[in-house]
Every structure is written in structure tokens, then in C-alpha cells.
Amino acid sequence: MLNIVSILIGLVTLALGLVAFMPLLGWMNWLVIPIGIVGAAVGALSSSNGGRNLNIVLIIIFALRLMLGGGII
Structure with a gap:
């Protein structure tokens, strides 16, 4: 059950993260x-x-995007 909740949180993270790529x-x-x-x-x-x-893969992808954009120096 917790795995399903984690996947749903990951899908929300992915949806919001795709908007953040704009x-x-x-x-x-x-x-x-x-x-x-x-x-x-x-x-x-x-x-x-x-x-x-x-979620770990999404965290890595969005942290890299943040570093490339200059958000994390």
C-alpha cells in the first residue's frame, strides 16, 4: 500500500516537475x-x-535542472 502511495506522489512530482522545465x-x-x-x-x-x-530518479533529474539553471551553486 505504501508503495502505491509513493508512486502516486512520484507521479504528482513528475507532473509538477514537467511544468518546472518551462x-x-x-x-x-x-x-x-x-x-x-x-x-x-x-x-x-x-x-x-x-x-x-x-522518486529518487525524479529528485536527481530535478536537482540537476536546478543546478543547470543556477539555483544551486
Whole structure:
């Protein structure tokens, strides 16, 4: 059950993160990354790894986008 919740959080993170890829909306990554961290934490509590892995991949992608945009120096 927690894996399904983690996957749903990951899908919300993905939807918001795709909006954050638009020019001038990179600041949304500061909101998307903590949501992904919560999803990864919920996924870590489950017995399956799918939701946790999805959220970890999304965190890495959006953190890289934030670094390329100059949000993290």
C-alpha cells in the first residue's frame, strides 16, 4: 500500500516537475524536490522498491535542472 502511495506522489512530482522545465519556472524545482523526498521516504517504508526508486530518479533529474539553471551553486 505504501508503495502505491509513493508512486502516486512520484507521479504528482513528475507532473509538477514537467511544468518546472518551462523557461522562467525553474523556481518550482524548489517545491518539487521536497515533494519527491517525501515520496522517497514513504517508498522506503514499503516492502517494494518501485516507488522509492521513481522518486529518487525524479529528485536527481530535478536537482540537476536546478543546478543547470543556477539555483544551486
